[in-house]
Amino acid sequence: MELDGVMLSRMLTAMTLMFHIIFATIGVGMPVMIAIAEFIGIKRNDPYYLLMARRWARGYTITVAVGVVTGTIIGLQLSLLWPSFMEVAGQIIALPLFMETFAFFFEAIFLGIYLYTWDRFKGKWTHWLLTIPVMIGSSASALFITTVNAFMNTPQGFELKDGEMINIDPIAAMLNPAMPSKVLHVVATSYVTSAAILAAIAAFAILKGRRGQYEQKALRLTVACTFVFSLLISITGDISAKFLADVQPEKLAAAEWHFETEKGADLIFFGTLNEDGEIENEIRIPKVLSFLAGNSFETEVIGLNETPEDERPPLWIHYMFDTMVSIGMFLMATSTIFVLMDRVKKWNALNKPLLLAILASGPLAMVAIEAGWILAEVGRQPWIMRGYMKVAEAATTSDSVGLTFVLFALLYLVLGIMAVVVLIKMFKNSPAEVELEKRFPNRG
């Protein structure tokens, strides 16, 4: 592999996005979890849930801070690394990019008020109401930024003449065909990932022997949320697959190693390709790809061979799809088993294997987020703006990207370590039970 400017620009962008998405995902999902915990706390007058909301909100500030830094870096890198793309597309995506910033400030302002007004209002619900603009702000910024990504997949709202955009209609560009499925899937997967991460933390505490009420209630709530949200992601994932089959068939075909157009197409799970390009060692589920593409086992699914050879996405994205879907099934299975076992008094839902599975589900959900984005981004190759501009045409011609790459890698390493250390310190010095005594000394 030759490390030219384009390759280095791609690597630097990929690294930045893969780091940023961790914090962005938590940023979208966590406000919802905080709002749910505080809601239950007020409703049942239960200090444990109120404490949960407080502690989650406190941890959330750290991840928001890192998200702001990496988000700003992305903005800078876009213009520095992809100047031709920004020159052409900049005018049309400026609107959603601006609205994302606006949504972020909206969220940040109310988050600030939320954090400083615990116990300051007469009515408890007044404080809870502040979670609504925070949730709206964070989910709206996901909506706007995903709109830009959707635009890169299905650009519309302009005409291209001599390399310049004319007749620009930014609203039409935002309402592009890929937008609904992507926004739904991104928001739903952020919710499930945040729930799964909080569940993993609760499971970890219980495995370490902290079996207090606080930990058990936190575990029940977060796993129940994982269960509900995992139903949502299977619906939105299905919508995404149907969208691809319809509008971006080459991405689905590459992800599914589906080479010939046919009806009753099989779903290929894992497997390998031999030298002749034949599929081996796969798990083959008859006709299910057709069903995924169009809700009937006889739907015709367009094969990769219909795409010109130099416009085919790399075939390794298949493994990204498999990883993402397997983890989705794992999340659904563990949360369902826990919720069921927890209902039956005789059964012990707090058994070690199940707790270990819940512990694993947090990091795994984040792996699925990364796999999903790699699938979506690499699956768009070779295009930066599908049908209009290839990645190679958009990159910078500067040759100092190599050093920049190393510097940013170090920066992310330091940021990542700092975030983890601060979070651990924050909670280690104040265990839940101690904090509960301090804040709610007169409870029942």
Ligand code: HEB
């Ligand atoms: Fe996913 C992406 C499907 C699960 C995360 N996904 C995606 C796609 C598809 C899918 C088709 C592509 C789209 C485009 O590109 O447009 N999924 C799916 C399914 C499932 C899933 C079917 C099963 C249920 N996911 C999942 C999970 C997760 C995810 C579990 C995590 C948690 N994805 C994701 C992401 C992405 C994806 C992040 C990127 C974005 C978009 O949407 O694109």
